[in-house]
Every structure is written in structure tokens, then in C-alpha cells.
Amino acid sequence: MLLTPAMQDFILHWGEMGAKWGVNRSVAQIHALLHIAPDPLDAEEICDTLGLARSNVSTGLKELQGWKLVKSSRALGDRRDVFISVQDMFDLSRVVIEGRREREFVPTIAALREVAKAAEGDATPDHVKARMQETLQTMQMFDDWYRDVSGLPRGVQLLAMKLGAKIARFLPKG
Amino acid sequence: MLLTPAMQDFILHWGEMGAKWGVNRSVAQIHALLHIAPDPLDAEEICDTLGLARSNVSTGLKELQGWKLVKSSRALGDRRDVFISVQDMFDLSRVVIEGRREREFVPTIAALREVAKAAEGDATPDHVKARMQETLQTMQMFDDWYRDVSGLPRGVQLLAMKLGAKIARFLPKG
DNA sequence: CCATTATTTCAGGGAATACAGAAATGCCCA
DNA sequence: TGGGCATTTCTGTATTCCCTGAAATAATGG
Known part of the structure; x- marks a missing residue:
């Protein structure tokens, strides 16, 4: 997913805020990305977009799911999960x-x-x-x-x- | 200041809670101590009671004052500061x-x-x-x-x- | 049941933070 | 102005937390 400068800033600030509130930066960034994404993203896309390690994203997504901020689903006929955030x-x-x-x-x-x-x-x-x-x-x-x-x-x-x-x-x- | 086991526990738990909320443990402990102390304490007493370094207490007190959680005052004819917390x-x-x-x-x-x-x-x-x-x-x-x-x-x-x-x-x- | 692909777990390096002790500064009084 | 006392700043070390890359595990389709 391609990010405009404004989108990058949004994610950055969201990450900062998360950090202050006791959520670690990458987790908050993943959430921010999903928050503005119009369509579900898979883990790989998240890695590429944010420049994080695959494992890190996996952990982050799991944590977000634990907080019920993110839901995963699987597209029919595909074997990888896609993720969306609570949008509201x-x-x-x-x-x-x-x-x-x-x-x-x-x-x-x-x-x-x-x-x-x-x-x-x-x-x-x-x-x-x-x-x-x-x-x-x-x-x-x-x-x-x-x-x-x-x-x-x-x-x-x-x-x-x-x-x-x-x-x-x-x-x-x- | 002498601490009963219950008082120690109180301070310990307060410290834990503080840590979770992004305040560091010693700062939260200092605050807890002042919160239950009936009289103002000076920095030295806080050190002794909590077993923290003098410098650490100094920094912590400054931070607490920044948050307006602690006020310092100086007893007449004494040259060291004493501290009280917002009690309510x-x-x-x-x-x-x-x-x-x-x-x-x-x-x-x-x-x-x-x-x-x-x-x-x-x-x-x-x-x-x-x-x-x-x-x-x-x-x-x-x-x-x-x-x-x-x-x-x-x-x-x-x-x-x-x-x-x-x-x-x-x-x-x- | 194997090959392929996705996900998770794990161990190690690295950055940020917390803390102690020493040095420096500031303050008051003689 | 100098000495003593209280506080703050500074510096090095320890600890904690984060993140990566590799290895292990799980899942799916042939």
C-alpha cells in the first residue's frame, strides 16, 4: 500500500501517541495503518508498508486482536489472513x-x-x-x-x- | 518513617500501577509514600524509607512537582525542603x-x-x-x-x- | 503424505530507560 | 568570604523492552 506524506505523518503520530499510552510503537503504527486502510490488508503488505519485520507484525497483530481492535478473516480460496481494524x-x-x-x-x-x-x-x-x-x-x-x-x-x-x-x-x- | 507490612504492600502496588501507567516505579513509590504519610517528609527520610538513592529521589520529587502531585515547602528556620502530596x-x-x-x-x-x-x-x-x-x-x-x-x-x-x-x-x- | 506457503516462537543484538554514586552547584549563616 | 549542609546534575552501569532474522510449527493443496 502506497502512503502519501500525510498518511505517513498520521501513522507516525499515532505511533507516538500509542507509545505514551503504554502501547509500543510498532503496534500502534500497525493499528494506524489498518485504521485508515479502506480494504483489509495482509501481514506481508503491512510489513512492506511500515518497514517492520514479519515476526514483529505477527506479534503486533496478535496483540491488537487481543485488545479486540483488529479482526482477522480469510478470503475464500486464499491461505493468508487479512486484517481490518475497528474503524470507528x-x-x-x-x-x-x-x-x-x-x-x-x-x-x-x-x-x-x-x-x-x-x-x-x-x-x-x-x-x-x-x-x-x-x-x-x-x-x-x-x-x-x-x-x-x-x-x-x-x-x-x-x-x-x-x-x-x-x-x-x-x-x-x- | 517506619512502614508496617501493609504500608509496604500499598507502596509496592502503587509502584506497580504507576509502572503500568507510564510513570516509573520509583516515582510512583515516592508518591505512594507521601500519599499515606500524615506529615511532610524530607528527601532524606524518603530515601531511607524506600531504599532509593538520594539523586533518584530528587529527580522523582521534581517530576511529581511537575505533575502538581507534590508540593514542597520549607519549615521556618530549617534549610531543607519537606514534601507533601495531594492528599485527596x-x-x-x-x-x-x-x-x-x-x-x-x-x-x-x-x-x-x-x-x-x-x-x-x-x-x-x-x-x-x-x-x-x-x-x-x-x-x-x-x-x-x-x-x-x-x-x-x-x-x-x-x-x-x-x-x-x-x-x-x-x-x-x- | 509431501511440497509449498503462512504464521508463530525463540534467541540475540541493540536502543532506551532507570538507577546509584560522585561531583558540582546553590544556599544560608557566621 | 568561606564553611557546612541540602539539592541537583552528571556519568557510568544495569536493567528492561523492542525488534529482527532464523528456526520451528501449522495449514493447505496436490
């Missing part, structure tokens, strides 16, 4: 957030809950226990909110965002 | 989100805007231009929403979260 930005954010929540946020909450419980049984000072509790509760509150809201249909979410923003403009600034 | 979890999340937005999200949007503009002037295919535009618009929508909502007083934000969650439970699941 809204879905994309959902998937990314959900992934981080499951892999990082939830385990952290669980671990902190254990720690807070353990603190009850040792010499941990009261103010520290209190602070651990507060930390836990606030994280839990965010998580509860997310779980409730994430279940809504996208249309409702969009509406709520727009409505929320509109209302916000009438309320006193913090 | 809600504030903490606000600061973290705000920091990431400013440092990563906003620049990315700006960069993508440039790219999308450049795409108008080169051979970039139409569907690619369209996808770039869509990407940009969705990110912009999130950012607009955030800016509106973040300006609200905390009480209103909390209320809105709780209300949103409550309403969400009555609406059809997505």
Missing part, C-alpha cells in the same frame, strides 16, 4: 478504556482491597488505614460509575455527553 | 487526568489537525481524508466534553456521577 473512533476509545480497566484498574483495586484488609491486622496507624480506605473507595466509585455508564447504548452515551456539556455551561465554574 | 483521591485523579490531557491528548489533536490539513494538499485518497476527519472530530468531541465538565465544582461532578449511574440502571443495556 468511538468504539476504539471504548475498547481501549475497557482494556485498561480490566488489565490494570480492576486488579489494582483488588490488590488495594487486600492491603487495606491486611492493614487492619497489623500495626498500621489509623490515619494510614483511613487514607487507604479513602483511596479504595474513590477508585471503587469511579469504577462503579464506569460500569453503569459503559453498559448504555452508544447513542445514549453520546446524547448524555452532549447534554452534560450543555448543562455544564450554565452551572457555576469550579 | 478525587483531586489526585483530576490532576492526573488534566496532566495527561495537556501533555498528550491536546498535542495529539493538534498534530492530527495539521496532518488532516496537509492531506488536503497531497494525493491522499478521499476515504483516508474522511477517516482522518472523523478521528479528529471524535477526539475533539471528547476533549470538549472534558473541558466543560472539568470546570464544574467537585460537588456537582460527584452528584452527576451518582445521578448518571442511577439513571443508567433504568435504561436499556447496550
Whole structure:
């Protein structure tokens, strides 16, 4: 696939952003490429276009599939896989957030809950226990909110965002 | 400062979480320690407690101050700085989100805007231009929403979260 | 069941990052 | 102005992570 300068830049920036958010650069670049590609690409094309090793692309694609950002399919009568990305930005954010929540946020909450419980049984000072509790509760509150809201249909979410923003403009600034 | 096992665990987990979120382990540990410490600590105490090199602590504290997660002050008649962290979890999340937005999200949007503009002037295919535009618009929508909502007083934000969650439970699941 | 092609796994080199200890700088007070 | 104390910068080393190329595995068609 031939890239215009603007397309190259897009992929480059996407890679940078990914790197900052804890996804490695090549993975983010592969995703960017699939994100703007109109048709499914096979692994070989991705290698050529991005100048990455075949194995690297394979690993990257697998990771992206794990995040449910990319789907593979196989054209009839062909033996190689072709890949497409989730094309919609809204879905994309959902998937990314959900992934981080499951892999990082939830385990952290669980671990902190254990720690807070353990603190009850040792010499941990009261103010520290209190602070651990507060930390836990606030994280839990965010998580509860997310779980409730994430279940809504996208249309409702969009509406709520727009409505929320509109209302916000009438309320006193913090 | 003496750490009970539970306190050690707390700091350890905080460090892990930080690492996953792109903050290095020592920095996150320093923050964790300050987060549970009832009184301001000086750099020396932090070293001793966490077993880190003095220079490392210095760098870490500077980074935390850059993120506005830690403030330094100097006790009257003393010549060394003491440090405290933002103690409130809600504030903490606000600061973290705000920091990431400013440092990563906003620049990315700006960069993508440039790219999308450049795409108008080169051979970039139409569907690619369209996808770039869509990407940009969705990110912009999130950012607009955030800016509106973040300006609200905390009480209103909390209320809105709780209300949103409550309403969400009555609406059809997505 | 073999030949061919696609994919995955693995080991090693290399770049980026984190950290410790030493040196340098800055600051305050006598 | 100089000495002592606190902080920061610097430099080398260790560690971690990334990516490649080769080897192994899997899949398909003859």
C-alpha cells in the first residue's frame, strides 16, 4: 500500500501517541495503518508498508486482536489472513478504556482491597488505614460509575455527553 | 518513617500501577509514600524509607512537582525542603487526568489537525481524508466534553456521577 | 503424505530507560 | 568570604523492552 506524506505523518503520530499510552510503537503504527486502510490488508503488505519485520507484525497483530481492535478473516480460496481494524473512533476509545480497566484498574483495586484488609491486622496507624480506605473507595466509585455508564447504548452515551456539556455551561465554574 | 507490612504492600502496588501507567516505579513509590504519610517528609527520610538513592529521589520529587502531585515547602528556620502530596483521591485523579490531557491528548489533536490539513494538499485518497476527519472530530468531541465538565465544582461532578449511574440502571443495556 | 506457503516462537543484538554514586552547584549563616 | 549542609546534575552501569532474522510449527493443496 502506497502512503502519501500525510498518511505517513498520521501513522507516525499515532505511533507516538500509542507509545505514551503504554502501547509500543510498532503496534500502534500497525493499528494506524489498518485504521485508515479502506480494504483489509495482509501481514506481508503491512510489513512492506511500515518497514517492520514479519515476526514483529505477527506479534503486533496478535496483540491488537487481543485488545479486540483488529479482526482477522480469510478470503475464500486464499491461505493468508487479512486484517481490518475497528474503524470507528468511538468504539476504539471504548475498547481501549475497557482494556485498561480490566488489565490494570480492576486488579489494582483488588490488590488495594487486600492491603487495606491486611492493614487492619497489623500495626498500621489509623490515619494510614483511613487514607487507604479513602483511596479504595474513590477508585471503587469511579469504577462503579464506569460500569453503569459503559453498559448504555452508544447513542445514549453520546446524547448524555452532549447534554452534560450543555448543562455544564450554565452551572457555576469550579 | 517506619512502614508496617501493609504500608509496604500499598507502596509496592502503587509502584506497580504507576509502572503500568507510564510513570516509573520509583516515582510512583515516592508518591505512594507521601500519599499515606500524615506529615511532610524530607528527601532524606524518603530515601531511607524506600531504599532509593538520594539523586533518584530528587529527580522523582521534581517530576511529581511537575505533575502538581507534590508540593514542597520549607519549615521556618530549617534549610531543607519537606514534601507533601495531594492528599485527596478525587483531586489526585483530576490532576492526573488534566496532566495527561495537556501533555498528550491536546498535542495529539493538534498534530492530527495539521496532518488532516496537509492531506488536503497531497494525493491522499478521499476515504483516508474522511477517516482522518472523523478521528479528529471524535477526539475533539471528547476533549470538549472534558473541558466543560472539568470546570464544574467537585460537588456537582460527584452528584452527576451518582445521578448518571442511577439513571443508567433504568435504561436499556447496550 | 509431501511440497509449498503462512504464521508463530525463540534467541540475540541493540536502543532506551532507570538507577546509584560522585561531583558540582546553590544556599544560608557566621 | 568561606564553611557546612541540602539539592541537583552528571556519568557510568544495569536493567528492561523492542525488534529482527532464523528456526520451528501449522495449514493447505496436490
